[in-house]
Amino acid sequence: xxxxxxxxxxxxxxxxxxxxxxxxxxxxxxxxxxxxxxxxxxxxxxxxxxxxxxxxxxxxxxxxxxxxxxxxxxxxxxxxxxxxxxxxxxxxxxxxxxxxxxxxxxxxxxxxxxxxxxxxxxxxxxxxxxxxxxxxxxxxxxxxxxxxxxxxxxxxxxxxxxxxxxxxxxxxxxxxxxxxxxxxxxxxxxxxxxxxxxxxxxxxxxxxxxxxxxxxxxxxxxxxxxxxxxxxxxxxxxxxxxxxxxxxxxxxxxxx
Numbered sequence: 001x002x003x004x005x006x007x008x009x010x011x012x013x014x015x016x017x018x019x020x021x022x023x024x025x026x027x028x029x030x031x032x033x034x035x036x037x038x039x040x041x042x043x044x045x046x047x048x049x050x051x052x053x054x055x056x057x058x059x060x061x062x063x064x065x066x067x068x069x070x071x072x073x074x075x076x077x078x079x080x081x082x083x084x085x086x087x088x089x090x091x092x093x094x095x096x097x098x099x100x101x102x103x104x105x106x107x108x109x110x111x112x113x114x115x116x117x118x119x120x121x122x123x124x125x126x127x128x129x130x131x132x133x134x135x136x137x138x139x140x141x142x143x144x145x146x147x148x149x150x151x152x153x154x155x156x157x158x159x160x161x162x163x164x165x166x167x168x169x170x171x172x173x174x175x176x177x178x179x180x181x182x183x184x185x186x187x188x189x190x191x192x193x194x195x196x197x198x199x200x201x202x203x204x205x206x207x208x209x210x211x212x213x214x215x216x217x218x219x220x221x222x223x224x225x226x227x228x229x230x231x232x233x234x235x236x237x238x239x240x241x242x243x244x245x246x247x248x249x250x251x252x253x254x255x256x
Contacts, residue, residue, distance in 0.1 A: 016051040018058070019182040020044045020160075027175070027190040035068035035167040037085075044183075046091075046148075046158045059089065060180055061162055062143030066169035067130075072138060078128040080105045084142050087126065088112075088163040091148065093155050109144065117151035142166075178233035188222040188234065 023044040030037045046058055067083060074082040080103050089109060092098035096117060101109035101124055108123035115121075129141040152158055177188070222234055 016049060017054070017182050018046065018048045018052045019184055021047050021184045023183055023186045025177070025186070025188045027188070028193070029191070030193045031170065032167075034070035034170075036170055038065075038164075038166050038168060040162075040164045042162045044160055046160050048153075048156055048158075057145040057147045058158075059091075059146040059148075059160060059162070060143070061087070061089075061145075061164070062141065063164070063166070064139055064141045065166060066171065067138045067140055068167055068169045071167065078130050078140070079107050080126075083140055083167050084128070085165040085167065086163075087142075087144070087165075088161075089124065089144075089146060090161040091152065092159045092161075093152060093157075096151055096155070099149070115149075115151070118149045121149065137169075172239045173237070175236045175238075176233055177235075178231070179228050180230055182230060183228040183232075184226070186222075186224045186228055186234075190220055190222075190236065192238065 021044060023042065025040065025042045028039040030039075065083070067077070071077060071082050077083055080086065086102065086104045087109060088100070088102045090098055090100040090113075097115050098113055099115050099118055099121060100111070100113040101121075102112045103109040103124075103126055107126050107128060109126060110123050111121050124144050124146055126142060126144045131139045131141070133139075148158065179186070224234075
């Protein structure tokens with residue numbers, strides 16, 4: 001039974017929170033000798049609500065990945081390079097222009113393109129956390145938060161783009177994408193190279209199945225055209241990799 005307090009909290013979010021509109025995500029998975037190589041591209045419009053009094057960062061990105069055995073103990077693992085190859089972020093507005101960041105070394109996203117209104121933007125720190133719970137099968141969490149510059153705060157609509165490339169352990173797995181912000185419209189496309197297509201599709205909340213009817217199913221596409229509350233999510237599972245013999249499914253999780 002869903003409590004009245006829970007429903008009240010969700011309704012408050014719908015009426016007061018800024019939201020993301022038209023989220024498009026494309027995932028590419030390539031298989032090398034020693035690891036998976038993921039490329040994730042995402043774009044959307046951030047729509048600011050006049051009732052939103054929150055000071056939370058407008059952009060949050062976080063990903064949890066299993067470290068490939070060939071990279072365990074590598075120098076500089078908890079930074080850009082061995083495992084996390086690159087992260088990019090861009091925000092733009094028709095009148096203000098585009099602000100773009102990219103990280104390929106160290107632990108920061110640095111400016112690639114500045115704006116007259118933001119001539120000297122600060123780098124964006126990226127947090128890398130290596131788990132020690134199981135030294136034989138470590139996991140890496142990496143991510144960042146970004147607050148729009150002051151000149152963007154009064155804009156009703158801002159375009160956002162995120163790109164990430166990273167390596168992960170080759171195994172059977174579940175890719176879980178969870179929504180951290182109120183979202184209207186989510187479209188995912190995915191392309192697996194040299195692997196069987198995903199064989200498991202699930203949703204964090206049962207109501208999402210209503211948006212994903214059988215007559216809308218297309219291979220390589222997930223289309224959810226209506227509202228998704230924070231906490232909603234999509235899961236894709238696959239099999240046929242080397243770890244299938246171990247009868248395990250490790251989770252690769254991304255929060256956006």
